[in-house]
Amino acid sequence: MTTPLRGHAGPSRSWESIRSRWASRQIYVGIGAIAGTANIVLNTGKYGAPHPIDLAFMVVALVLVTLLPLRPSWGMVAYLASWLFLLGLPHPFASDMFLTHLAVFFFAGRFLPPWYAGAALLILLGTDFLALQRGVATSAAAVSEAGGVAFHVIIGLLLVPTGGMIRSSEQNRLTQAQQAEERLEELRMQISREMHDLIAYSMSQTALRAQRAAADTTYPAAARKEFAALETTAADALHELRLLLRTLRRAAPELAPDVTQGVGTSNVVTDLGAAVRAVSDDIAAAGFDVTYRCRGNISPTRSQASTLSRVAREMGANVVRHAEPNAPVTLTLRLGPEVIRLVSTNRIRVAPGDLPRSGSGVLGMRERLTAIGGELTTLTDDGSWIVTATVPVSGTRALAPGDES
Numbered sequence: 001m002t003t004p005l006r007g008h009a010g011p012s013r014s015w016e017s018i019r020s021r022w023a024s025r026q027i028y029v030g031i032g033a034i035a036g037t038a039n040i041v042l043n044t045g046k047y048g049a050p051h052p053i054d055l056a057f058m059v060v061a062l063v064l065v066t067l068l069p070l071r072p073s074w075g076m077v078a079y080l081a082s083w084l085f086l087l088g089l090p091h092p093f094a095s096d097m098f099l100t101h102l103a104v105f106f107f108a109g110r111f112l113p114p115w116y117a118g119a120a121l122l123i124l125l126g127t128d129f130l131a132l133q134r135g136v137a138t139s140a141a142a143v144s145e146a147g148g149v150a151f152h153v154i155i156g157l158l159l160v161p162t163g164g165m166i167r168s169s170e171q172n173r174l175t176q177a178q179q180a181e182e183r184l185e186e187l188r189m190q191i192s193r194e195m196h197d198l199i200a201y202s203m204s205q206t207a208l209r210a211q212r213a214a215a216d217t218t219y220p221a222a223a224r225k226e227f228a229a230l231e232t233t234a235a236d237a238l239h240e241l242r243l244l245l246r247t248l249r250r251a252a253p254e255l256a257p258d259v260t261q262g263v264g265t266s267n268v269v270t271d272l273g274a275a276v277r278a279v280s281d282d283i284a285a286a287g288f289d290v291t292y293r294c295r296g297n298i299s300p301t302r303s304q305a306s307t308l309s310r311v312a313r314e315m316g317a318n319v320v321r322h323a324e325p326n327a328p329v330t331l332t333l334r335l336g337p338e339v340i341r342l343v344s345t346n347r348i349r350v351a352p353g354d355l356p357r358s359g360s361g362v363l364g365m366r367e368r369l370t371a372i373g374g375e376l377t378t379l380t381d382d383g384s385w386i387v388t389a390t391v392p393v394s395g396t397r398a399l400a401p402g403d404e405s
Helices: 009-047 052-067 072-086 094-111 114-134 139-215 221-248 252-261 272-285 302-322 360-371
Strands: 289-296 328-335 339-347 375-381 384-392
Touching: 009 052, 009 094, 052 072, 052 094, 072 094, 072 114, 094 114, 094 139, 114 139, 139 221, 272 289, 272 302, 272 328, 302 328, 302 339, 302 360, 302 384, 360 375, 360 384
Parallel strands: 289 328
Antiparallel strands: 328 339, 339 384, 375 384
């Protein structure tokens, strides 16, 4: 299979890979930095000021063991090469590698394949033995260095498998997460197909039959008007449903912008005042005495208009379901100067304590408003139900003179 060319994406992807690894491996970078620093402090405190060459290589080890979690393969090669090179100099000691080796043992098992980790372990222990042979001047020093080498062998045989177990555990969790994401993707596609085949078809038939009935002169004028309104409502809902289905079929990372900007009506609503007036007309058509007011000269953004129009629809649906039929209803839209505020008031048929304050409708309105930095408040006052949606004015523009209604 031929690998497609991707222009100059290499450096950018490499940088993104490093950033991603940094975000997930900061704790390991910290472990490496602590081990490297402690290694220098330990050798300086125990043996006095180290030889400049030894100190230089300890500093190099500090840098390499700190960066190794970000670039495990190259970091391990560089670390091994530095200590092999140190053996060619006249002042190598096994203790020079004491604490950095411990971190590298763990990192080898955590970030490298088993064969690579095993080879790194053997090479590191081999450098210990070679340093022991060349860097010992007295029998006391020999005992001390030999003890350090033996400790390295034991700890290496423990830390490399420990890192390997952590690596295997994290890989299993990653595999499970990927499988869950694939199942979610399959479920989303299945929901999209079912909604398209069942609901979209039924709504299309409803809109078509309402259109034919509205054009049938054998029906009374009032009935044809109702059929025309039904056709408009069904066509609008069908359009929004198709936009929602299009969003469902997209990959997961692409969903967030559509959700926050409002799926469907973000491409439909251009005049928030007209959208709220349409909701007012629907409430009036259901038999309520409605007063609609619109004040202010601020034009909301597309996402604000989309969200508030949907909130207005839910307000209208709640009025039809819960309001007292013979009591007045008000819808007030205030466009600026500091906030955009939509207020719905109506008398209620049931006791205030019986109202669904945390129902799915109220919760949905609150979630939509929160996504654009707004808020929803509900209040019962002397038998009246008051719902207020507030959105900050930031990102809006002023209406042209005469647009205020």
